[in-house]
Amino acid sequence: MAPEVSRAGDAVAPLQDLDDLTPGWMTDALQVHHPDVEVTGLHLGAVRHGSESTVRVMLDYNSAGHEQQLPPTMYVKGQLSTRATEGILGPMTLTEARFFQDVAPLLPELNITKCYFASVADGRRSTIVMEDLFARNATxxxxxxxxxxxxxxxxxxxxxxxxxxxxxxxxxxxxxxxxxxxxxxxxxxxxxxxxxxxxxxxxxxxxxxxxxxxxxxxxxxxxxxxxxxxxxxxxxxxxxxxxxxxxxxxxxxxxxxxxxxxxxxxxxxxxxxxxxxxxxxxxxxxxxxxxxxxxxxxxxxxxxxxxxxxxxxxxxxxxxxxxxxxxxxxxxxxxxxxxxxxxxxxxxxxxxxxxxxxxxxxxxxxxxxxx
Structure with a gap:
């Protein structure tokens, strides 16, 4: 079943910086669409800072996470550097999060990364938790x-x-x-x-x-x-x-x-x-x-x-x-x-x-x- 159009993720505040990326925050984010899931462990992988920051995370779950077949790795994307929140970059980058909330569910056959969570706040900050493409052996x-x-x-x-x-x-x-x-x-x-x-x-x-x-x-x-x-x-x-x-x-x-x-x-x-x-x-x-x-x-x-x-x-x-x-x-x-x-x-x-x-x-x- 295709996911429904929803901005429910906005109830969870986007990340302010990398230190906020904790098992607790990830639990709150994933529970928006995956009730009862708890992230019991989170390990940071590769981090890249540019106009936005992307972070590969390795995750451990409780039994609900495994029952719902959540993957062991995901990517987190957001404005986690000074460059991303200054000037025009902040307002521009939130549109991707809105795309995943408002549009992607309407295009179930389009080949895109799966989105597990998206949140927008203040018109300047957003965070997306998405599929690790390398896990599906993509290039x-x-x-x-x-x-x-x-x-x-x-x-x-x-x-x-x-x-x-x-x-x-x-x-x-x-x-x-x-x-x-x-x-x-x-x-x-x-x-x-x-x-x-x-x-x-x-x-x-x-x-x-x-x-x-x-x-x-x-x-x-x-x-x-x-x-x-x-x-x-x-x-x-x-x-x-x-x-x-x-x-x-x-x-x-x-x-x-x-x-x-x-x-x-x-x-x-x-x-x-x-x-x-x-x-x-x-x-x-x-x-x-x-x-x-x-x-x-x-x-x-x-x-x-x-x-x-x-x-x-x-x-x-x-x-x-x-x-x-x-x-x-x-x-x-x-x-x-x-x-x-x-x-x-x-x-x-x-x-x-x-x-x-x-x-x-x-x-x-x-x-x-x-x-």
């Missing part, structure tokens, strides 16, 4: 690597199921924690002129420095022309922002995808938001395939996605509209070339610039954007 993907075309088709099926759930649905406006990535409520011209927000990477000095690096040498002049690309990005948000939206993963690079022992892909490390289906699909597929494989398979993969979108209750999107949107959405990944090496390794920036750059050339991205 974690790595950004900048490649997948086979066969795997890319399976990835498209996962996105189709997710996107169909709330495609152009009222929940996109009524769900209190969902941010909108379309920029439809901002002054795009003002933002582009001032080079703020999504246009922050267009500042003249930074643009010149990044586009003159060797990984951009293959690009034609128009794709490294600052004013042209700024207008292209404005056009993308204008053209796509007026079209129907859906719930998207938000950051589906290969580093946020896992693979079961049989090769089936799954999604984790969620940044859920309201966006266009192509935000997810183009970014994931173009960023994961070898360039020659992408050239051969991108249209069949897109058709496969559109077919499965309908199978899961989504709309019929005419091919010409879908292909035009796919070509426009390439600019999202193409902007990878402007990443700072403090954000991403330079070798990863190079790989993604090649993949999205050749996609932009092959499919006339600028033409699709009316430039």
């Amino acid at each position: 974690l993907g790595a950004a900048g690597t490649t997948v086979t075309p066969a795997t890319a088709y399976l990835m498209a099926e996962q996105f189709a199921q997710l996107h169909a759930l709330w495609f152009d649905a009222p929940e996109l406006d009524s769900t209190d924690w969902l941010a909108n990535s379309s920029a439809r409520d901002v002054d795009l011209d003002k933002m582009a002129t001032e080079e703020t927000g999504i246009f922050g990477s267009f500042k003249e000095g930074w643009w010149a420095r990044r586009t003159q690096l060797p990984h951009c040498a293959f690009l034609p002049a128009e794709l490294t022309h600052r004013a042209t690309m700024k207008q292209a990005l404005v056009s993308k948000y204008r053209a796509e922002g007026s079209l129907p939206h859906c719930l998207i993963h938000g950051d589906p690079h290969l580093g946020n995808i896992f693979f079961d022992a049989d090769g089936r892909p799954g999604l984790y490390d969620w940044s859920p938001m309201v966006g266009r289906w192509g935000d997810d699909l183009n970014y994931a597929i173009v960023g994961s395939l070898d360039i020659d494989d992408r050239r051969e398979h991108e249209q069949p993969i897109l058709r496969h996605y559109l077919h499965h979108l309908v199978l899961h209750g989504g709309p019929v999107i005419p091919w010409d509209d879908a292909w035009l949107s796919w070509r426009r959405q390439t600019i999202h990944g193409f902007m990878y070339m402007l990443c700072s090496p403090r954000q991403q390794p330079e070798d990863l920036i190079t790989v993604q610039t090649l993949r999205f750059g050749w996609n932009a050339i092959d499919n006339d991205m600028l033409g699709a954007l009316g430039i």
Whole structure:
């Protein structure tokens, strides 16, 4: 039986720091959905601090825990470092917890990590207790690597199921924690002129420095022309922002995808938001395939996605509209070339610039954007 949509976990306060992760706290957390369970022992495994902290825990239970077949290892994720609770990171990271509370139960066939507990408090802090993927012998993907075309088709099926759930649905406006990535409520011209927000990477000095690096040498002049690309990005948000939206993963690079022992892909490390289906699909597929494989398979993969979108209750999107949107959405990944090496390794920036750059050339991205 699929779990029910519930925010019952909010009754248990999220962790403030690592010292709060005790058998008592874990008992309270697990009892939200597993009555009578008691954690009798808790041992910390690997700890990673970044924009969020993740902690692998090894657990001992009373008899109720064993009767309910709770696993001996889990992962705990939350804002357990100063970096995670300062600036904008706090409000952004709680959306994953809300996803597991409000959305994941509605998608029982989607391949995601099982969530045992989620709690949100104060609009800035959250904690999730989730499945240890290594216990199911899963392999974690790595950004900048490649997948086979066969795997890319399976990835498209996962996105189709997710996107169909709330495609152009009222929940996109009524769900209190969902941010909108379309920029439809901002002054795009003002933002582009001032080079703020999504246009922050267009500042003249930074643009010149990044586009003159060797990984951009293959690009034609128009794709490294600052004013042209700024207008292209404005056009993308204008053209796509007026079209129907859906719930998207938000950051589906290969580093946020896992693979079961049989090769089936799954999604984790969620940044859920309201966006266009192509935000997810183009970014994931173009960023994961070898360039020659992408050239051969991108249209069949897109058709496969559109077919499965309908199978899961989504709309019929005419091919010409879908292909035009796919070509426009390439600019999202193409902007990878402007990443700072403090954000991403330079070798990863190079790989993604090649993949999205050749996609932009092959499919006339600028033409699709009316430039």
